[in-house]
Amino acid sequence: FGLSVREMAARWAVLGLLAACMTSAAKKSVLNMCMDAKHHKTEPGPEGALHDQCVLWKDNACCTANTSMEAHQDQSYLYNFNWNHCGVMPDKCKQHFIQDTCLYECSPNLGPWIDQADTSWRRERILNVPLCKEDCELWWEDCKDAITCKENWHKGWNWTSGTNRCPRGSICQPFKYVFPRPADLCEKIWSNSYKYTTEHRGGGRCIQMWFDPANGNPNVAVAKYYAQNGRDASPAPRAVLLLLPAALLSLL
Ligand SMILES: *[C@@H]1O[C@H](CO)[C@@H](O)[C@H](O)[C@H]1NC(C)=O
Ligand SMILES: *[C@@H]1O[C@H](CO)[C@@H](O)[C@H](O)[C@H]1NC(C)=O
Numbered sequence: 001f002g003l004s005v006r007e008m009a010a011r012w013a014v015l016g017l018l019a020a021c022m023t024s025a026a027k028k029s030v031l032n033m034c035m036d037a038k039h040h041k042t043e044p045g046p047e048g049a050l051h052d053q054c055v056l057w058k059d060n061a062c063c064t065a066n067t068s069m070e071a072h073q074d075q076s077y078l079y080n081f082n083w084n085h086c087g088v089m090p091d092k093c094k095q096h097f098i099q100d101t102c103l104y105e106c107s108p109n110l111g112p113w114i115d116q117a118d119t120s121w122r123r124e125r126i127l128n129v130p131l132c133k134e135d136c137e138l139w140w141e142d143c144k145d146a147i148t149c150k151e152n153w154h155k156g157w158n159w160t161s162g163t164n165r166c167p168r169g170s171i172c173q174p175f176k177y178v179f180p181r182p183a184d185l186c187e188k189i190w191s192n193s194y195k196y197t198t199e200h201r202g203g204g205r206c207i208q209m210w211f212d213p214a215n216g217n218p219n220v221a222v223a224k225y226y227a228q229n230g231r232d233a234s235p236a237p238r239a240v241l242l243l244l245p246a247a248l249l250s251l252l
Helices: 005-026 052-057 065-070 091-106 133-143 182-188 219-229 235-251
Strands: 114-116 124-126 129-131 194-196
Touching (some): 052 091
Antiparallel strands (some): 114 124
C-alpha cells in the first residue's frame, strides 16, 4: 500500500474531524432560533409592528404582528384560553400573563430549554426556563388575589364548550391558596415551563419576561451562557476536542 501507519492515522483523524464539524453544523443551533410550536415563525427576524407589551422583541422575534396582537386578547384565537374562568382576572395580574405569552411566542432566546412535546398542537415546548426572581415574584404579587380553580393550566380543564372551564369538583379560590409561594406559580402553572431561580435581572443568568429594550435584549447573553455551560451542551465540539490530539500527534 505504501502508506505508513502514521499516514493512515492522520487520514482517519482528519476524516473524524470533518465528520464532527459537519455534525456540528447540521445540528440546529440553540441560539437565535424559534421552536416548532403552534404559532411560531420558522426563523426569527425583525417585526416592525409588534403590539403593545410584545414590542420588546421587535428587533428580532419569533412571533408575527398578528400573534402579538392576539396575545393581548381575552379568549384569543391562539389557544382559546379563558383567563376569566373564575370571574374577570384583574388587569394588574393579566399583564403578566400577556407578558408570559409574549415571551413564549416572540423570544428567539429559549433554545437551550426546548424539549419534545409530542402533543397534537405542538412538537416542541419549553422546560425549566430559569426565570429571574423579580419576574416571578412580581407575577405572584400582582396575581395573589386573582381567582382560579386549577394549579396546572396545561391540563385537566373541561373543554366541551370550546374554551377552558373549571372541571367539576374544582373550587375557585385566590391564587395565594392555589400557589402558596411565587415558585409554585411560576413552575406549576405551565407544567415546569419555568424554573424559579434566585438569580437577579441583569445578572446574565436568568431569563427576563420584562426588560427595557433600549438596552438591548438581555436574554441573548443568558441563552448563550446556558448553551455553553448547561448540562445539555452539544456533544459535537467535545468530539472535536477528543480527536484534535490524535490529529496533531499523527502529524509529528
Ligand atoms: C390573526 O390571524 C387570524 C388567522 O388568520 C385571524 O383569524 C385573526 O382575526 C387575526 N387577528 C388580528 C388581530 O388581526
Ligand atoms: C363539562 O361542561 C359541560 C357544560 O359545558 C357539562 O355538561 C359537563 O358535565 C362538564 N364535564 C365535566 C367532566 O366537568
